[in-house]
Amino acid sequence: MASRERVEPSFARSMQLQRRLHELVPGGAHTYARGSDQYPERMAPILVRGAGARVWDADGNRFVEYGMGLRSVTLGHAYPPVVEAVRQAVADGTGFSRPTTLELAAAEDFLTLIPGADMVKFAKNGSDTTTAAVRLARAATGRDLVAVCADQPFFSADDWFIAGVGMNAGIPAAVHATTVRFRYNDLDSLRALFDAHDGRIACVLLEAATALAEPAPGFLTGVRALCDRTGTVLVFDEMITGFRWSAGGAQGVYGVTPDLSCFGKAMGNGLPISALAGRRELMELGGLATDAHRVFLLSTTHGAETVSLAAFRAVAAAYRRDDPVGVMERQGTALAAGVNQAAAELDLADFVAAVGRPSCLVFTTRDASGQPSQAFRTLFLQELLKNGVLGQSFVVSAAHTDDDVADTVEAVTRALDVYRKGLESGLDGLLHGRPVAPALRSHAAPRRL
Known part of the structure; x- marks a missing residue:
């Protein structure tokens, strides 16, 4: 698949809607895992519709989505x-x-x-x-x-x-x-x-x-x-x-x-x-x-x-x-292979990897010392969003097509280029905002909306 020219997405309308949500809904969402604090700052899309494995936000951005419905959507949106x-x-x-x-x-x-x-x-x-x-x-x-x-x-x-x-x-x-x-x-x-x-x-x-x-x-x-x-x-x-x-x-x-x-x-x-x-x-x-x-x-x-x-x-x-589980296993296997090959080709296999059961993949994000890192997780999420992928994991559905997987691997490859710069030179100038935080924590982290 030919590489597409990257267009930097805008989240202006989503940010406006998120501010209003925080005024009306404690935490700005009805599930803590959906909260804006779980996404890079000023990059938390407010969604308007979905079809298959794709979703669209209030700014008109389109994403390949993973972990759909907090892993509740296995057959695809609007099945x-x-x-x-x-x-x-x-x-x-x-x-x-x-x-x-x-x-x-x-x-x-x-x-x-x-x-x-x-x-x-x-x-x-x-x-x-x-x-x-x-x-x-x-x-x-x-x-x-x-x-x-x-x-x-x-x-x-x-x-x-x-x-x-x-x-x-x-x-x-x-x-x-x-x-x-x-x-x-x-x-x-x-x-x-x-x-x-x-x-x-x-x-x-x-x-x-x-x-x-x-x-x-x-x-x-x-x-x-x-x-x-x-x-x-x-x-x-x-x-x-x-x-x-x-x-x-x-x-x-x-x-x-x-x-x-x-x-x-x-x-x-x-x-x-x-x-x-x-x-x-x-x-x-x-x-x-x-x-x-x-x-x-x-x-x-x-x-x-x-x-x-x-x-x-x-x-x-x-x-x-049908065989939705079999489809998820096949597409998850293909996605993991593509992500892990991209990481290996950039010598980042020790830092970013798609791991787990193919129908329920997650990704690892480690810092330069090899330790799990919320800051580098945020950088990875940030770059995936810029390249059209939305998800706190790589949990697939039976609606994820070969094109969805290929587009995701391309987005991961672009994200890994930035990730490598962060490992080499630090996150200053690369990470735009605060790191994401655990959803269930005793104190709220500072937020800027």
Whole structure:
């Protein structure tokens, strides 16, 4: 592909809109990961539309986008079957006082994808489902502690989890002691928790795998065995792995069945839907077929509105009909190869690399001493934006075409030219503004808008 002449993008209108957002919305966005502080200063596009793997901002700039919808869009923006399903659902009414036939059909579709689950309940976001899983586990076991994986960044916006992160103002001190942590791929660290809190751990909650960490041989089966031996509920967070590792999530890849599993993100291809699924004897604690003290389980006005359920059914049909995961694996493999070859040709392979599972790629950015660097990450993001690529990662969708990948590799090559200058001579004059900061932090960084 011939190299295109570079046109420096303007973000003037996006900056104006971002200032107004900060006046009206705390943090200027409704998700911390979408905040302007996660992007180079004065280069945080405000988007107006998307199609496939491309998006357009308020200034008319067009980008190849990665990590689409915070990894929730696997089929592409405005995917026609989802659009049509949503259009029909809206035309037939969206909210009713009784269950709809769509709820039954969606439940049947979902449970067909997750063979180890007997029942499902739909919700709107992942935090609600993980918190519901914790509540079920506590009710079933009569225990209070939750064991979560310390190497995985996020499980819920609710107090039981946020108490343990830096951004935890407003959470009672008593809550902090209810969540304990073990290390991924370290069975001994989990055994130590069970020994230290004998008979008190209600559930073990983890992602079976992440972009950068596959389960070591025997780890997941060992976790399953420990939970069985201690009467502890095993919960898999499948928010990212669901519909990206396989339609059935990581449990469908690694062959270990949890007691409860929590799905979301890609279920609706960007529409708000999540799911808690699991064994009947646990799920029915929130139902009517139980003599036990009942659990208040995901009872919300909009939990089963028809638009998101219709979107999910269209997504499930696409996964039955086509092979979105295979496409993501192929395009991610091609993208990683192109990025890493470009870095190698500039002798930058030790500093910038596309790494991880091909369907869930991230990129590394290191400074001249070889240490991970937020400043150099910001420089890389800055240069990618200048060259038409938007993304905090290289997480692909099934909509990314060969041309999208080629355009991205070209943008990376141009960005690496600037990156090399930064390594050789420092960032003065190259990095325009402050470095990006972690999204979940205790204090806000200074911002200039």
